Amino acid sequence: MTVYCFGSINQDHIYTLPHRLAPGETLAASGYGVELGGKGANQSVAAALAGTVVRHIGAVGAGGADAALAAFGVDVSGVQVVAEATGHAIILLEPEGENSIVIHPGANRAIDLDQAQAALSKADMGDLLLVQNETAHVAQMAECAMGLGMEVIYSAAPFDAQATQDVLPFANILIVNAVEAAQLQAALGVPFEDLPVETVIVTKGAEGASWHARGTPEIHVPAMAVDAVDTTGAGDCFTGALAAALDEAMSPQDAMRFATVAAGVQVGRAGTAGAMPTRAEIDAALA
Numbered sequence: 001m002t003v004y005c006f007g008s009i010n011q012d013h014i015y016t017l018p019h020r021l022a023p024g025e026t027l028a029a030s031g032y033g034v035e036l037g038g039k040g041a042n043q044s045v046a047a048a049l050a051g052t053v054v055r056h057i058g059a060v061g062a063g064g065a066d067a068a069l070a071a072f073g074v075d076v077s078g079v080q081v082v083a084e085a086t087g088h089a090i091i092l093l094e095p096e097g098e099n100s101i102v103i104h105p106g107a108n109r110a111i112d113l114d115q116a117q118a119a120l121s122k123a124d125m126g127d128l129l130l131v132q133n134e135t136a137h138v139a140q141m142a143e144c145a146m147g148l149g150m151e152v153i154y155s156a157a158p159f160d161a162q163a164t165q166d167v168l169p170f171a172n173i174l175i176v177n178a179v180e181a182a183q184l185q186a187a188l189g190v191p192f193e194d195l196p197v198e199t200v201i202v203t204k205g206a207e208g209a210s211w212h213a214r215g216t217p218e219i220h221v222p223a224m225a226v227d228a229v230d231t232t233g234a235g236d237c238f239t240g241a242l243a244a245a246l247d248e249a250m251s252p253q254d255a256m257r258f259a260t261v262a263a264g265v266q267v268g269r270a271g272t273a274g275a276m277p278t279r280a281e282i283d284a285a286l287a
Contacts, residue, residue, distance in 0.1 A: 001247045002127045003047045004120060004150070006057045006141045007040015008108040008134035009065050009079065010087040012272055014232075020094050036068040036273040037089055038108070039132040039155065042233045045072045046240025047130070050262060051279035052247045057119045058135065059107040061086040072273065078119030084110040087134070097228035097267070103158075105134065113137045117144050125149030128243050131171075132156075133163050142170035151246075154197075155239050156180055161187035173199045175239055201242075201256075203235055209260055211252050221256040224264025224285065233272035238263040241282065261285045 016031030036045070040058055048054040049072065057078035060066050064086035066079045087106040093099050116137060120129070129145040131138050132155040142152045154171035156164045159180045165188070168174065174197045176184060181202045185191065192200045192212045199213040204223075211219035241262035245255035265277040265285050277285075 002053045003243045003247050004055050005040050005044040005130040007132050008038035009041045009058045009060050010038030010089050011065050012037030012089045014091045016093045036065050039134050039236050041069050042236035042273050043130050043240040044074045045273045046237045046276045047244045048073045049276050049278045050241045050244035052244040057116050059111040061107045082107045082110045097231050099232050108135045111136050123148055123150055133158055133160055139166040142167050146170045159183050168196050171197050175201045177203045211256055219253055221260050224261050226264045226268045228267045230270045231267050234263045234267045237266040
């Protein structure tokens with residue numbers, strides 16, 4: 001089986017701050033680094049390192065970050081090179097491990113839909129597709145995947161009510177954090193059981209994650225106890241690892257545990273894509 005990811009590819013510019021910025025304050029960073037990022041790329045890397053075959057579909061500008069993505073073992077034959085600049089993010093990392101992020105979409109919003117769907121056409125029935133809200137054509141790609149008999153896992157982030165409503169009819173699993181879950185319920189005015197999607201997963205940071213599926217009891221798994229160093233990309237790590245686990249036909253309980261442990265390992269060190277754990281590291285933490 002194969003995990004496809006239609007998603008963003010960014011260059012992350014990470015600034016380590018001595019304290020949280022106050023309004024109007026100018027502050028010298030205590031550290032700086034550049035690495036691969038974007039919710040799509042992060043999820044692809046997390047899934048690939050967790051042990052599954054991953055093919056990424058997206059776009060970069062000239063000299064973009066696709067080579068860095070390929071270095072993690074991700075198939076980038078579906079990545080387009082476009083005239084727009086590669087997407088990038090400015091990440092302000094605070095001492096407690098929390099962060100603030102500003103994103104410029106760039107090439108992620110200039111993807112050619114026909115080329116993207118052509119890359120997806122190689123998928124087999126039962127393959128998985130990961131999608132998020134950082135690229136153009138998300139609903140169209142999710143609909144195309146469903147038509148091919150694929151399972152669609154949708155991370156509704158960054159949260160946009162209209163985008164989420166457009167994608168939900170073509171998603172099998174919706175993943176949101178606690179804040180996004182509240183925003184979604186407020187926007188639609190319906191409880192989880194009435195959402196047009198079979199399964200909703202809510203990630204809750206240090207409180208773990210919950211699996212809500214129609215007709216079955218809620219599954220809750222606790223987070224792994226860890227001293228957080230950097231929470232950037234933790235949700236993407238969870239999603240990518242979950243996709244790898246489901247691709248191996250793990251049960252929902254086991255897949256959720258696998259994903260929360262992977263995220264626990266990831267937040268225990270600095271970085272985004274570069275901090276994603278390998279399968280050996282996840283298995284060791286599980287043991």
